[in-house]
Amino acid sequence: MEELPKQQYTDAERQHIFNDEFMPHINAMYNFAYRLTLDGDDAKDLLQDTYLKAYRFLDSFQQGTNAKAWLFRILKNSFINDYRKKSKEPSKVDYQEVESYYNSEEVDRQITPDLRVEALKDMIGDEISNALNALDVDFRTVIILCDLEGFKYEEMAKILDIPIGTVRSRLHRARNLLKEKLSEYAKEMGYKTV
Amino acid sequence: MDSDKSFMKQDCPEKNECLKKLQAILDGEATPEQRTDFLEHHLEECLPCYKNYHLEVAIRQLLKAKCCQEAPQDLIESIKSKCTEKLSS
Numbered sequence: 001m002e003e004l005p006k007q008q009y010t011d012a013e014r015q016h017i018f019n020d021e022f023m024p025h026i027n028a029m030y031n032f033a034y035r036l037t038l039d040g041d042d043a044k045d046l047l048q049d050t051y052l053k054a055y056r057f058l059d060s061f062q063q064g065t066n067a068k069a070w071l072f073r074i075l076k077n078s079f080i081n082d083y084r085k086k087s088k089e090p091s092k093v094d095y096q097e098v099e100s101y102y103n104s105e106e107v108d109r110q111i112t113p114d115l116r117v118e119a120l121k122d123m124i125g126d127e128i129s130n131a132l133n134a135l136d137v138d139f140r141t142v143i144i145l146c147d148l149e150g151f152k153y154e155e156m157a158k159i160l161d162i163p164i165g166t167v168r169s170r171l172h173r174a175r176n177l178l179k180e181k182l183s184e185y186a187k188e189m190g191y192k193t194v
Numbered sequence: 195m196d197s198d199k200s201f202m203k204q205d206c207p208e209k210n211e212c213l214k215k216l217q218a219i220l221d222g223e224a225t226p227e228q229r230t231d232f233l234e235h236h237l238e239e240c241l242p243c244y245k246n247y248h249l250e251v252a253i254r255q256l257l258k259a260k261c262c263q264e265a266p267q268d269l270i271e272s273i274k275s276k277c278t279e280k281l282s283s
Contacts, residue, residue, distance in 0.1 A: 015278075018277060023270075026265050028262075029265075030263065030264065030269070031263050031264075044269050047265065047269065048272070048273055051277060052276065115249060117245075117248050117252045120256055123256065126260070128256045128257060128260045128261060129260050132257065143257070146221060147253075147258070168214075168218075171221075172213075175217065175250075179249075179253070182253070
C-alpha cells in the first residue's frame with residue numbers, strides 16, 4: 001500500500017474521505033481494537049491513534065480502494081508496534097512454532113471436537129466471546145477479520161502481511177481451536193461429548 | 195434438508211479435507227462448481243459433513259450476534275472533533 005503514489009487531496013476531499021469513507025467503519029474498528037487488546041482503555045487509545053494516523057497519512061489512501069482494509073491494516077500495525085510490545089501478558093509464544101504445530105495433520109486428527117448445534121443454541125451468554133478472547137491473538141485476529149468483518153482471504157493477506165496460504169491454514173486452525181473451547185463449555189453445561 | 199438421515203454415510207473418509215472445502219465455501223472463496231458439488235451433492239449423502247455444515251453456520255451466527263461491540267459514543271465524538279480540528283487547521 002505504501003508504494004502507491006501519493007494523492008494531493010483538497011481540504012474538501014479530505015473532509016469527504018474522512019467523514020464518508022473512514023468514519024463509517026468506526027464501530028468495526030473499535031471492536032477489532034477491543035478484541036486485540038482485551039481492554040477498554042487500550043482499545044480507546046488504539047482506535048484514536050489509528051484514526052489520527054489515518055488522517056495524517058490520508059494522502060497515501062487512494063480513493064476507490066478499500067478504505068476498511070486500509071484502516072484495519074493501520075490498526076493492526078499500531079497494535080503490533082505500540083501495544084503488543086508493552087503488553088504485560090506473558091505470551092512469550094513463538095508464533096512460528098505455534099503455526100507449525102497446528103499445521104501438522106496429526107493435530108488435525110486429534111482436534112475433531114464433537115460439538116453440537118444444540119449446545120451452541122444454549123450459549124446465550126458470554127461463552128462464545130470468552131472462547132474467542134481465549135485464543136492466541138493471531139488466531140483470534142483471523143476469525144475477527146473473516147467471520148465478523150467478512151474480509152476476503154486476499155484482503156486479509158494484505159492486512160496481515162502474510163501469504164494467502166497462511167491465511168487459509170491459520171483460519172482453519174483458529175476455527176478448530178475455537179470449537180475446542182466451545183466444546184469445553186458445552187461439556188461444563190452438561191452436554192455429552194463422545 | 196430434513197430428509198431421512200439414515201440413508202446418509204455415517205462416516206466421511208475425507209472429513210478434514212471436506213471441512214476445509216466447506217469453510218472456503220462459507221467464506222465465499224470457492225468456485226460455483228465447488229459450491230454446487232459440495233452443497234448439493236456431498237451434503238445430501240454424508241452425515242458428518244452435513245453436521246459440520248450446520249455447526250459452522252451456527253458458530254458464525256453466534257460470533258456475529260455476540261462478538262460485535264460498538265464504540266462508545268463519546269469516543270466517536272472525541273475522535274471526530276480531534277480530527278476535524280486538524281482538518282480545519
